[in-house]
Amino acid sequence: MKNIDKKILVFSCFLLVLGLISIGIGVLHSNDSKLGYYTLKIDKNGASDVEVSKLDCKIKDGGCEVTLPDASRQKGTVLGYSFNSDDIEPQYKVGDTITISSDKKIYVISYETHKMNIVTDSIDYLSNVDTSCNAYNKNDSCKIIPGAFNKKGYEVRGYSTTDKTQAGYIYPNTFVEIDDDITVYPIWNTYTRGREINVSDTFQKGSMTYDVEEGCPSSIYNTFLEYFEKIERLAPYLVIGTKVSFLTDKTFNEIWGTGYVGMNYGPTDLRMIDVRCSVGNNYYATIVHEMAHTWDFHYKSIKGNEITKQNDVINLYQDYKKKLDRPFRDYSYTDIREFFADMVRYYYLKFTDPEPEFELRTYPLDIKKVLEKYICITNNNYESSKCK
Numbered sequence: 001m002k003n004i005d006k007k008i009l010v011f012s013c014f015l016l017v018l019g020l021i022s023i024g025i026g027v028l029h030s031n032d033s034k035l036g037y038y039t040l041k042i043d044k045n046g047a048s049d050v051e052v053s054k055l056d057c058k059i060k061d062g063g064c065e066v067t068l069p070d071a072s073r074q075k076g077t078v079l080g081y082s083f084n085s086d087d088i089e090p091q092y093k094v095g096d097t098i099t100i101s102s103d104k105k106i107y108v109i110s111y112e113t114h115k116m117n118i119v120t121d122s123i124d125y126l127s128n129v130d131t132s133c134n135a136y137n138k139n140d141s142c143k144i145i146p147g148a149f150n151k152k153g154y155e156v157r158g159y160s161t162t163d164k165t166q167a168g169y170i171y172p173n174t175f176v177e178i179d180d181d182i183t184v185y186p187i188w189n190t191y192t193r194g195r196e197i198n199v200s201d202t203f204q205k206g207s208m209t210y211d212v213e214e215g216c217p218s219s220i221y222n223t224f225l226e227y228f229e230k231i232e233r234l235a236p237y238l239v240i241g242t243k244v245s246f247l248t249d250k251t252f253n254e255i256w257g258t259g260y261v262g263m264n265y266g267p268t269d270l271r272m273i274d275v276r277c278s279v280g281n282n283y284y285a286t287i288v289h290e291m292a293h294t295w296d297f298h299y300k301s302i303k304g305n306e307i308t309k310q311n312d313v314i315n316l317y318q319d320y321k322k323k324l325d326r327p328f329r330d331y332s333y334t335d336i337r338e339f340f341a342d343m344v345r346y347y348y349l350k351f352t353d354p355e356p357e358f359e360l361r362t363y364p365l366d367i368k369k370v371l372e373k374y375i376c377i378t379n380n381n382y383e384s385s386k387c388k
Helices: 003-028 218-234 249-256 284-303 311-322 330-334 336-352 365-379
Strands: 037-043 054-058 064-067 077-082 097-100 104-118 132-136 142-144 156-160 176-178 182-188 199-205 208-213 243-247 262-265 272-276
Touching: 037 064, 054 064, 104 142, 132 142, 199 218, 208 218, 218 243, 218 284, 218 336, 243 249, 249 272, 262 284, 272 284, 284 336, 284 365, 311 330, 311 336, 311 365, 330 336, 336 365
Parallel strands: 037 104, 104 182, 208 243, 243 272
Antiparallel strands: 037 054, 064 097, 077 104, 104 132, 142 176, 156 182, 199 208, 262 272
């Protein structure tokens, strides 16, 4: 081989090696970094805007300095920066100059405040309450605790986003998650303890006491009595000295509004049920639902807490609230007590006194297992040890 060809070959090999070294350097340093520089990437982390998305600084003595840029959050506040995306207290302020010794990512720390406005015009007392909470970083929502309130002579039913309801779905002294400013109304039932109803008949059957308002046809309330008697026979755990009033539509609407067919109310140790006495309506399922509320409250008088305050029931409620495929009516997920009452309603009409509409449905086994535990406890004189 001629000398000139050898020189060309050696030079080509030299260029090839040089190219491989360059590729290696390219691999060792990210595309966002320059040779001899470190790069600080900036993650908005929930903020709406940041002045620059990355900063390069020239390495000197193993490190280099960068100045943290301006950032903003729509309807919110920027606190600064941190190397941890979940921080709510920033490590650095906007405009701070920091030293980095390698390529890094830093996160904007910011928050948006959501407020709960409680309309207090018609109540007598509202306890101290946090009226706002902060949703930090990528979180859109935050948790707030509305305070307890009192309306003299009325039973508290929680808070709602409308005052056109008889049932609140946000409960005092309980965390609620909000993702925007919200206005809520204290809800109380519209009966008073001393309300006046023109009662035409009062009687007792079994452990239950009944009032019948004048104008309620005997053919209707006798049908209801058959429902109650059947429940007492088939599910005695639901029948705990309840008082039931059969009311005309006019009176029921004045007390509870038009959106309900039955209502459970009263102090914990003496629950009562109002039933709408309407022609042509079958309220068997409604009565089971309302009596489930009585059972829930009575459980507290024996065991110290309602069934709906037991961890396994709370876990079920929280789990099923998140699901798209829910077994019960939408109304059941507005409040854990309604969820529990519909658990009982569903169970009773599928297993205890089966109705065709319910027999064909698949009952979730986890709900069945938990409910049967509390039926067992109640049926065994509230001896939990017998119902593991």
